[in-house]
Amino acid sequence: MTTDPILRLENVHKSFGETHVLKGVSLTIQPRDVVVLVGPSGTGKSTLLRCINLLSPPTQGKIWLEEQEITAPGVNQDKVRQRIGMVFQDFNLFTHLTALGNVMVGLTRVRKMNKKEAYDLAMLELDRVGLVDRADHYPAQLSGGQKQRVAIARALGMDPHVMLFDEPTSALDPELTGEVLEVMQQLGQEGMTMMVVSHEMGFARRVASRIVFMEGGYIVEEGPPDQMFDAPRNERTREFLNKISSFEDNGQGE
Amino acid sequence: MQEFLELLGNVVPSLLQGTVVTLQLAAVSLALGVAIGLPAGLGRVYGPRWLQRVIGVYITVFQGTPLLIQLFMVYYGLPDVGITFSRFAAAYLTLGLNSGAYQAEYLRGALQSVGEGQMTAARAIGMSKGQAIRSIILPQALRLVLPTWSNEAIAMLKYTAVVFLIAVPDLMGQAKIMAAKYFAPIAIYMIVAVFYLVLVGIAYLILRQVERRAQIPGLTGEVE
């Protein structure tokens, strides 16, 4: 394929004071790619996602979103974030708003839609994640899986070009991960470009177009799932994927 | 008994006048306190460093000194440097500034206890920092601070009772006049105590209703 990449990272570094977390990450993502990012804890996966949507901009290196270099000085970061949806491990739903309100607030405040338009679109997004009947519930009245689906609907409402997921199911009870993964799989099939930090290897095999293995602030290896699981080139990749896959086979996964 | 009823008949009209003044004082001072405390609390948390310092000093001074001295400073002290207020203006100003300092501090606590994830999530859907504060953080902080603010409202009702010392004719001011006029201080101050009791009781009931309305369904801390 020779399409233009939707997201391109070039030698991205990120330091927090003395701590050097990302040490030169380069990555190209094509439209409709579903990239699953794996790696040991503390490797910088979350940091990488937060760099991409500029929640904490890189200290060095460049990032392009579609044709725009978003790390260039003078870029309107709020506008960039509208085009990049993000879903968090602990949901971060707005506590004081209903499920519907959570989806609508971005539409009315950021996309400046009127109430009616926003309502219609928000209901559409809630329908996409199967939660129309929970529209009037407050976050505290929803299960973890429902909260995460609302969070996905909230992100989708902004009409993002890319979606980032940071361990979207790891705060959930095992029996609730399925409903969230299903929604994500559906999204992938609809052609959404996604970058997912997750250790759900079943999901990775089924849905990912590519797996990226990160360790110590670098990308160690990347490739299609078959290759990464069955014939990784790097010894560390093999060890790590074996470890988490066997962990899952022992009944911890789906 | 007969004597007491007669006294009651004599003093109640004046005390009612005083009650109106007391309620006015409490309401205006509280409103002033919110008008000061809201921006001050926001500035204390989100403002530039220098502003945080200035607000910090304001809060320390007004929380660290007695209300009565503040009142005398405003009414007797400031004219000395050319700033003169009427009795009422001095009362409103002092109570308002005092309440503003406390309200700012309570709001700061509430703003800081809204989880960091809320700001992150708001920024992630493309809100600016100002938008995020306005439509995500502040609404939550205001709900959190409401119980504390309603305590403050009740406290304010009671604090107003010192302004008679600069001769504002509030409930306590009327009481003092009546006590001197009828030579029955104990009985009259007891009656006044009952007045305050009723005022505070009513305020309490109203504020409880307001708090209940503002509850976010499903969240703990529900008062049933």
Add this chain to the structure above:
Amino acid sequence: MDILQNLLTTLEFIIQGLWITVWVTVVALVVGLVFGVLTALMRVYGNRFWRQVATVYSVVIRAVPVVVIIFILFFVIAEYVNLSPFLAGSLALGFASGAYQSEIFRGALQAVPAGQMTAARAIGMSKVQAIWSIVLPQALRLALPAWGNEATLVLKDSTLVFVVGVPEILRRTQQVSARTNEPFIAFGAAMLLYLGLTLLTTQFLGWVERRYRLQM
């Protein structure tokens, strides 16, 4: 510097009221502590009658401005016994503070896990023994932060006994202001003095709190 000189002489005069303020505060806090702890115990462990008496005391007194309480008690006391304004004022302030302290200690008593009482009874203590030597010591420590807050409030409220003529900081300030005819400097000095006093008290209470914190 003229103003500085003025400020210093003024401070010198006001500081004589400082000790009175401190003593009023201490007496009131101790009186309030006695009332507060007793009524809290009544509310948590007392029978219906004592529970109601203590509750009415705490609720009613807290609904009335402290200055009103001071006036009432001052005149009531003056009717029956011959007490100095200092004692009458401090007692009245303490009686008022007791209502607030009652609330603080009640909360603290209830916050001590029920298992503590059970365990104490299980080793053969009487109810009173258990309260006195097991529950109360823990409750007092739990109450420390809130009590410290109340202490600074009483310190500030102690200016109210000025209305019954106690020569504490505010009264001295008024006198010096009338004498020098420089109220701005006088009240400014009083504010500074109080600021120092409350900051010192907060520091001290913070230290006590850290020292006696319960490790639970």
